Amino acid sequence: xxxxxxxxxNKVTEKGKDVELRCDPISGHTALxxxxxxxxxxxxxxxxxxxxxxxxxxxLPSDRFSAERTGGSVSTLTIQRTQQEDSAVYLCASSxxxxxxxxxxxxxxxxRLTVV
Amino acid sequence: xxxTTQPISMDSYEGQEVNITCSHNNIATNDYxxxxxxxxxxxxxxxxxxxxxxxTNEVASLFIPADRxxxxxxxxxxSLSDTAVYYCLVGDFYNQGGKLIFGQGTELSVKP
Numbered sequence: 001x002x003x004x005x006x007x008x009x010n011k012v013t014e015k016g017k018d019v020e021l022r023c024d025p026i027s028g029h030t031a032l033x034x035x036x037x038x039x040x041x042x043x044x045x046x047x048x049x050x051x052x053x054x055x056x057x058x059x060l061p062s063d064r065f066s067a068e069r070t071g072g073s074v075s076t077l078t079i080q081r082t083q084q085e086d087s088a089v090y091l092c093a094s095s096x097x098x099x100x101x102x103x104x105x106x107x108x109x110x111x112r113l114t115v116v
Numbered sequence: 117x118x119x120t121t122q123p124i125s126m127d128s129y130e131g132q133e134v135n136i137t138c139s140h141n142n143i144a145t146n147d148y149x150x151x152x153x154x155x156x157x158x159x160x161x162x163x164x165x166x167x168x169x170x171x172t173n174e175v176a177s178l179f180i181p182a183d184r185x186x187x188x189x190x191x192x193x194x195s196l197s198d199t200a201v202y203y204c205l206v207g208d209f210y211n212q213g214g215k216l217i218f219g220q221g222t223e224l225s226v227k228p
Contacts, residue, residue, distance in 0.1 A: 004159075033216060042203070043160070043218035056215055091159045093216075105152075105216055107159025 002026075004108035006092050012114045013082055021077040021111045025094030032075050033093045033105060034067055043091065049075065050097065082115045089113070120204045125223040134191045136222050138204030141185045146208040149180060149187045154201045154221070163202075164189070191224075199226045 005024040013019050025032050034046040045059035049069045060066070064082075069075040079086055089112050093105040121139040128134045140149070148167050152160040164171055166178040166187070177190040191198055201221040 035218070042201075042220040045215065045217055048215045093159065104162040104165070105160075107161070110159055 004092055004094055004106050006090075006108035006111050008111060009109065010112045010114075012116060015084060015115055016081055018078065018080045019082055019113065021079075021090050021092075021113070023075045023077070023092030023094075023108060025073065025075070025092070026096075026106055027073075029094035029096045029106075030072070031095045031097045031105075032069055033095075034075070034077050035091045035093070036061075036088045037091060037110070038088045046077070046090075079113075082113075084115045087113055087115045120206055120219050122202075122204050122219065122222045124220060125225070127225050127227065128194055129227050130195055131193050134194050134198070134224060134226075136189045136191075136202055136204075136224070137186055138189070138206075139186045140204070140206045143184050143206055144208060147184075147206050148208070149178065149184075150205045150216075151176070151178065151189050152203045152205065152218070154203065156200075160203060160218070194224075194226045196226050196228060198224065200224060 004026055007022045011019055030051045032049040035043040036046055037043050047060055047067045048056040064080045067075060067077045089110040091107055091110045093107040095105040148165055150165040151163045153163050154160040164173055164176050164178045166180050168180050168184060171178045179188045189202060201223050203218045203221040205216055
């Protein structure tokens with residue numbers, strides 16, 4: 001596709017269950033980001049992948065959160081033992097990092113996660 | 117990454133020019149300034165990026181004074197569809213690993 005694709009668009013899960021959120025970045029983009037946005041709040045950085053470098057996991061809120069990026073393309077964000085405070089929109093973005101001037105990040109539509 | 121400060125909200129009317137100022141007093145020499153726009157229920161969208169002086173594209177203008185400690189996003193003749201949250205980001209995105217850190221943004225409300 002032409003843009004960043006996220007699935008599912010909506011996910012309702014029971015407290016304590018594990019969930020997996022998927023992100024398909026724009027083909028050829030080397031950088032991939034995950035963010036979380038709670039209702040009415042700004043974007044909270046979670047994790048960043050750049051090429052073959054070790055991911056920057058500094059934003060993950062707890063060890064229940066993990067993410068991987070296979071083959072430098074698709075990424076999966078996993079939340080284990082979900083809690084109600086995990087309810088938010090999870091946004092994925094990708095960019096083709098060529099240099100300081102080329103840092104436009106393209107965002108997907110997000111996955112709205114509701115933990116009940 | 118440089119800390120940014122911008123107004124939490126602004127109101128405007130259709131047809132007016134809107135200027136949103138972002139303060140970034142500890143901006144570093146290699147840092148660039150980027151603005152994103154986010155409509156409700158959508159991911160943010162890149163608007164404009166600059167290093168110094170003035171940058172203009174089909175959507176907005178970005179004014180950066182010589183000391184680079186602030187920047188102003190200018191939206192000419194806004195319409196109702198410009199109602200959105202506007203984020204100012206500052207950083208050496210490439211050399212610092214490209215991590216994009218968003219603040220709270222400025223919620224712009226355009227009224228008829």
